[in-house]
Amino acid sequence: MTSLTTVRSLRPTRIEIDTGAIAHNVARLGALTHRPVCAVVKADGYGHGAVAAARAALEGGAGWLAVAIGEEGLALREAGIDAPILVLTETPIDAVPMLLAADLTLSGYRAPFLAALAAAGRHRGRPVPVHVKIDTGMGRVGLVPDTWTADLASLMQLDGLVVDGLFTHLARADEVDDPTTDQQLAQFDLAVAAATAAGLRPTWRHAANTAAALLHPDAAYDLVRPGIGIYGLSPAADVDAAAHGLMPALRLVSKVGFVKRVRRGTPVSYGHRWSAPTDGWLATIPIGYADGLPRALSNHADVLIRGRRRNLVGTVTMDQILVWCDQEEPQVGDEVVLLGAQGEEHIRVEDWAAAADTITYEIVTQLTARLPRIHR
Numbered sequence: 001m002t003s004l005t006t007v008r009s010l011r012p013t014r015i016e017i018d019t020g021a022i023a024h025n026v027a028r029l030g031a032l033t034h035r036p037v038c039a040v041v042k043a044d045g046y047g048h049g050a051v052a053a054a055r056a057a058l059e060g061g062a063g064w065l066a067v068a069i070g071e072e073g074l075a076l077r078e079a080g081i082d083a084p085i086l087v088l089t090e091t092p093i094d095a096v097p098m099l100l101a102a103d104l105t106l107s108g109y110r111a112p113f114l115a116a117l118a119a120a121g122r123h124r125g126r127p128v129p130v131h132v133k134i135d136t137g138m139g140r141v142g143l144v145p146d147t148w149t150a151d152l153a154s155l156m157q158l159d160g161l162v163v164d165g166l167f168t169h170l171a172r173a174d175e176v177d178d179p180t181t182d183q184q185l186a187q188f189d190l191a192v193a194a195a196t197a198a199g200l201r202p203t204w205r206h207a208a209n210t211a212a213a214l215l216h217p218d219a220a221y222d223l224v225r226p227g228i229g230i231y232g233l234s235p236a237a238d239v240d241a242a243a244h245g246l247m248p249a250l251r252l253v254s255k256v257g258f259v260k261r262v263r264r265g266t267p268v269s270y271g272h273r274w275s276a277p278t279d280g281w282l283a284t285i286p287i288g289y290a291d292g293l294p295r296a297l298s299n300h301a302d303v304l305i306r307g308r309r310r311n312l313v314g315t316v317t318m319d320q321i322l323v324w325c326d327q328e329e330p331q332v333g334d335e336v337v338l339l340g341a342q343g344e345e346h347i348r349v350e351d352w353a354a355a356a357d358t359i360t361y362e363i364v365t366q367l368t369a370r371l372p373r374i375h376r
């Protein structure tokens with residue numbers, strides 16, 4: 001019987017991940033912040049493959065891994081990863097026993113959830129460590145300022161629970177001159193003081209995502225929690241990952257699948273939104289929006305063929321795109337680089353994000369499972 005992996009590898013369109021770059025980036029973020037790194041590998045390692053990203057991060061010196069949901073933590077354990085893993089959001093209460101059995105560290109912020117953790121701790125006769133999320137201004141989840149003093153005091157009274165971490169998440173750390181981050185950190189300091197006054201002694205206070213790790217030394221506390229930066233990508237248009245010594249880990253490549261010469265004025269693809277400006281060569285590449293190449297890149301991106309930038313022309317279709325090669329005849333089988341370097345040229349995830357009016361995070365997390373990930 002043919003395995004799925006074998007079937008997938010028939011396709012020339014694939015993602016290549018340089019795991020050494022991830023290890024480098026984790027080490028770099030640790031060196032820049034002088035803190036242990038909690039490497040965020042949620043959403044399948046931001047599309048890079050969670051298990052490989054986690055292993056590379058640990059190789060780069062990460063002390064912790066973080067995921068968004070319980071299932072992502074279980075998948076890392078099933079792959080044999082035994083490092084500390086923090087689940088960043090509350091999980092369903094009925095999943096708690098299974099997640100604790102896998103030695104995942106859970107986050108909590110709602111009283112019924114925290115009570116359930118404490119009950120689990122009493123049941124097993126050993127307190128459950130929890131990282132309590134504080135909402136200092138993200139406005140999403142976490143203990144809120146009006147009640148956190150009382151909430152933290154009541155946690156001190158809960159048998160079976162130990163508050164081993166306190167953390168918060170920053171809403172505008174990527175905006176260099178915005179005062180919000182300083183205000184959020186001041187709020188966080190108040191929450192830490194309230195915890196201390198209540199008698200809690202959290203080992204890990206943490207707040208810094210990638211942008212804060214790069215731009216706000218005050219946010220480092222006991223642990224930094226970068227995600228996008230460990231993949232070498234910029235958290236925002238104004239925060240250049242490369243300028244901080246981070247290296248992109250992902251290449252997206254394919255091969256020319258079809259070549260034809262067309263006459264000036266020949267229209268192509270859905271809606272005929274592009275026509276050949278002169279007589280010349282057109283290449284068809286087997287990748288489309290079903291692979292996660294945004295349809296918004298129609299007529300708005302370049303690819304690399306034979307070391308040169310060529311325009312993606314016409315509407316991006318589900319499975320194929322068209323590339324104008326002008327007067328240079330490409331050959332079926334020529335390597336096409338959609339993201340990454342070829343020769344002297346380089347196309348960045350940041351370029352796609354700008355052209356598609358989105359952020360690097362959305363580009364890489366939307367690369368679909370149809371693309372095989374090859375890790376080197």
Ligand SMILES: *Cc1c(COP(=O)(O)O)cnc(C)c1O
Pocket residue numbers: 040042088169208209210211225226227228229235
């Ligand atoms: C996703 C996430 C991070 C990582 O953020 P980046 O901007 O990718 O560095 C850190 N902390 C929390 C709570 C998150 O949800």
